[in-house]
Amino acid sequence: MIFQQQLRIPGPTPLPERVVRAMNQPMIDHRGPEFGALLRDVVAGAKRIFETSNDLLVLTSSGSGGLESALANLISPGDKVVAAGCGMFGDRLAGIAEAFGADLIRLISEWGQPTDPDDLAKVLADNPGAKVVLLTHNETSTCVGNDIAVLARVVKDAGRLSVVDAVSSVSSVRIAVDENQIDVCVSASQKGWMAPPGLAFVTISPGAWELNKAAKAPRFYFDWQRHLAQLEVSSTPWTPAIGVAYALQEGIRMLEEEGLANVYQRHADIAHATQAALQAIGFSLFAAEGYRSNTVTGALPMAGLDVGAFRKILRENYGVVIGNGQGKMQGKMFRVGHLGAVTAGDLIQVLWSVERTLEELDVAPADGRGINAANRVLFATGGDSR
Numbered sequence: 001m002i003f004q005q006q007l008r009i010p011g012p013t014p015l016p017e018r019v020v021r022a023m024n025q026p027m028i029d030h031r032g033p034e035f036g037a038l039l040r041d042v043v044a045g046a047k048r049i050f051e052t053s054n055d056l057l058v059l060t061s062s063g064s065g066g067l068e069s070a071l072a073n074l075i076s077p078g079d080k081v082v083a084a085g086c087g088m089f090g091d092r093l094a095g096i097a098e099a100f101g102a103d104l105i106r107l108i109s110e111w112g113q114p115t116d117p118d119d120l121a122k123v124l125a126d127n128p129g130a131k132v133v134l135l136t137h138n139e140t141s142t143c144v145g146n147d148i149a150v151l152a153r154v155v156k157d158a159g160r161l162s163v164v165d166a167v168s169s170v171s172s173v174r175i176a177v178d179e180n181q182i183d184v185c186v187s188a189s190q191k192g193w194m195a196p197p198g199l200a201f202v203t204i205s206p207g208a209w210e211l212n213k214a215a216k217a218p219r220f221y222f223d224w225q226r227h228l229a230q231l232e233v234s235s236t237p238w239t240p241a242i243g244v245a246y247a248l249q250e251g252i253r254m255l256e257e258e259g260l261a262n263v264y265q266r267h268a269d270i271a272h273a274t275q276a277a278l279q280a281i282g283f284s285l286f287a288a289e290g291y292r293s294n295t296v297t298g299a300l301p302m303a304g305l306d307v308g309a310f311r312k313i314l315r316e317n318y319g320v321v322i323g324n325g326q327g328k329m330q331g332k333m334f335r336v337g338h339l340g341a342v343t344a345g346d347l348i349q350v351l352w353s354v355e356r357t358l359e360e361l362d363v364a365p366a367d368g369r370g371i372n373a374a375n376r377v378l379f380a381t382g383g384d385s386r
């Protein structure tokens with residue numbers, strides 16, 4: 001009997017019961033005072049989590065819409081843009097830039113590897129005309145966490161503007177937008193924020209607003225100036241995802257009740273425990289050591305294991321839903337999401353199910369070695385990731 005699914009994909013993420021209740025509300029006038037208060041509260045909370053005093057827009061769209069808004073508002077067709085990518089989401093961001101007419105200079109890392117800061121510095125030195133640089137904080141397809149402080153510093157030292165895809169990191173991994181001088185930073189409600197899909201966040205520095213004045217790419221729905229003008233009167237230009245905003249307000253409340261430092265530590269501890277456990281079971285990790293994501297872990301199967309059959313049994317017999325590999329790694333790797341509402345207990349349930357599934361498939365015995373490896377990490381870190 002499966003009473004509740006363990007949704008362990010890197011977004012959408014599970015909703016805490018408090019969030020589900022918070023969104024169970026009658027509709028309100030999106031031009032009225034209640035929504036105005038809700039929007040102000042969500043924007044203020046999100047700014048604390050991004051650690052920024054820059055403008056922050058809340059757009060009704062998935063994360064990709066937030067990313068699209070950055071290109072639509074910052075460039076003119078024919079502009080040189082540097083796209084530093086290390087996986088599928090990096091490719092997507094470059095694809096958006098291309099769709100808006102950018103003259104792309106690509107810096108592509110091998111899958112599993114991070115973006116190299118020295119390579120980035122060299123590309124910027126070779127392309128003095130490229131004002132905008134596209135970066136990924138957490139590459140969800142390869143499960144790589146880039147050192148965003150270092151990369152953003154390289155961009156600033158070269159006098160350029162950074163656009164950072166931080167969709168699957170912000171609120172789970174510290175990003176500190178102002179401290180790192182990140183010009184445009186994007187996240188989305190269905191990742192670490194413990195809310196359903198539907199809202200994207202975009203932070204915009206004064207330098208980005210300056211560039212926006214001259215940018216001529218076509219835009220309408222995502223026109224930042226229209227959004228800012230409405231935000232100044234606590235509203236949005238178009239009908240917002242009101243239900244998601246209620247959820248997000250509660251998600252932010254829960255993150256702040258836990259304390260952001262504790263939230264980040266919980267994600268780090270659970271990521272380390274996941275990595276240790278999957279390796280102890282016999283999987284090899286996809287991302288390079290030292291650059292493994294705190295929100296999602298990607299692993300390659302041991303000999304004799306079919307990833308499709310593994311995921312199917314996990315889902316059907318144990319209610320544990322994990323992600324497939326993406327792009328060229330589809331069917332060749334799997335990804336375990338551990339962001340947002342995730343505890344050590346959830347991880348143990350996932351690992352118990354993984355071991356049982358491998359035994360069912362006659363690949364390896366369910367002898368608890370994954371669970372034990374996870375416990376060793378969790379107890380060593382104080383075991384406070386309940």
Ligand SMILES: *Cc1c(COP(=O)(O)O)cnc(C)c1O
Binds near residue numbers: 136140166
């Ligand atoms: C989830 C995600 C996105 C956004 O995807 P949407 O489906 O449009 O919300 C972008 N970048 C990364 C790294 C992601 O993990």
